[in-house]
Amino acid sequence: MPKERTEQVYVLITIDTECDHDPHWVRSRPLTFNSINDGLPNRLQPAFDSVGAVPTYLLTVEVMEDEESVESLRKLQGKFEFGTHLHAAFIEPEKKFHDYAGVDSPDFQCNYAPQIEFEKLRNLSTLFETRFGYRPTSFRAGRYGASADTIDSLERLGYTFDTSVTPHIKWSEPNGEVDFRGAPEQPYFPSPSSISTPLREGKRGILEVPVTLKNRFLRFPRWFRPWLSSREQMRKVAEYHLRKYAHQKIVVLNMMFHSMEVIPGATPYPQDETEARRFIDDMLDCLQWCADLGMQFSSARDLARLYLEE
Numbered sequence: 195m196p197k198e199r200t201e202q203v204y205v206l207i208t209i210d211t212e213c214d215h216d217p218h219w220v221r222s223r224p225l226t227f228n229s230i231n232d233g234l235p236n237r238l239q240p241a242f243d244s245v246g247a248v249p250t251y252l253l254t255v256e257v258m259e260d261e262e263s264v265e266s267l268r269k270l271q272g273k274f275e276f277g278t279h280l281h282a283a284f285i286e287p288e289k290k291f292h293d294y295a296g297v298d299s300p301d302f303q304c305n306y307a308p309q310i311e312f313e314k315l316r317n318l319s320t321l322f323e324t325r326f327g328y329r330p331t332s333f334r335a336g337r338y339g340a341s342a343d344t345i346d347s348l349e350r351l352g353y354t355f356d357t358s359v360t361p362h363i364k365w366s367e368p369n370g371e372v373d374f375r376g377a378p379e380q381p382y383f384p385s386p387s388s389i390s391t392p393l394r395e396g397k398r399g400i401l402e403v404p405v406t407l408k409n410r411f412l413r414f415p416r417w418f419r420p421w422l423s424s425r426e427q428m429r430k431v432a433e434y435h436l437r438k439y440a441h442q443k444i445v446v447l448n449m450m451f452h453s454m455e456v457i458p459g460a461t462p463y464p465q466d467e468t469e470a471r472r473f474i475d476d477m478l479d480c481l482q483w484c485a486d487l488g489m490q491f492s493s494a495r496d497l498a499r500l501y502l503e504e
């Protein structure tokens with residue numbers, strides 16, 4: 195039997211889509227939404243359109259509560275998907291903040307009681323549905339704070355795609371930790387007992403698509419992500435996955451970042467227009483390279499459908 199070989203490589207861009215922050219990762223004061231009103235329509239979506247990429251924008255509570263932001267999102271033109279992203283302190287039950295300006299949000303949602311976490315996710319999904327008229331199906335946890343309970347809740351709420359897992363990384367916050375050091379690097383159906391462990395066999399209703407990373411000895415893993423990795427480094431991360439998973443029919447690359455990273459001063463990353471331009475140019479260089487190699491861009495929803503219906 196000939197060894198199975200990769201037939202298609204899919205490239206996803208999953209974007210935490212939030213209010214502007216400051217260079218210390220604290221939410222802006224006063225709260226501003228340039229990332230939504232300027233970032234998506236004027237910077238990100240035209241860039242994606244220029245190379246045929248299909249981003250998935252994962253929307254937070256404060257964005258969906260802001261009328262002007264919702265209006266901008268409804269008017270957005272092009273090919274993209276909207277999903278959800280949760281910072282758990284900002285939604286009932288057990289909501290901790292009503293004014294988000296100047297606030298940090300260290301909570302891992304998976305450290306709330308499972309029923310509380312479920313209700314937070316349900317409220318987030320209902321908020322999305324009241325704004326856009328349909329149910330969201332793609333998700334990422336704030337601070338990547340997801341567990342097996344999170345996946346279970348998402349599945350019950352009709353989600354088909356989660357991208358909260360960052361392989362090789364253990365994240366610690368004052369209220370707990372999440373440990374993805376043993377998690378797979380390529381898409382899988384998570385077992386009911388551990389988000390980092392694939393089902394032994396068969397499928398379930400929700401696909402886990404890890405953020406694309408490359409492990410490094412004694413150093414923080416390398417991201418497939420503009421700004422944190424150079425053009426050359428992003429290619430190397432992609433090539434590592436293509437080589438390592440050459441025996442798989444499908445290989446997936448999942449670029450992640452935040453919408454506000456393209457707004458100067460709204461994250462610790464680009465601080466002026468020149469740097470913001472460099473961010474976009476590096477991203478486009480990487481995506482164009484992917485396209486030139488015959489990789490296919492996909493929304494999160496379409497990729498999940500492919501695995502679920504395969």
Ligand SMILES: [Zn+2]
Nearest residue numbers: 210279336337
């Ligand atoms: Zn976030």
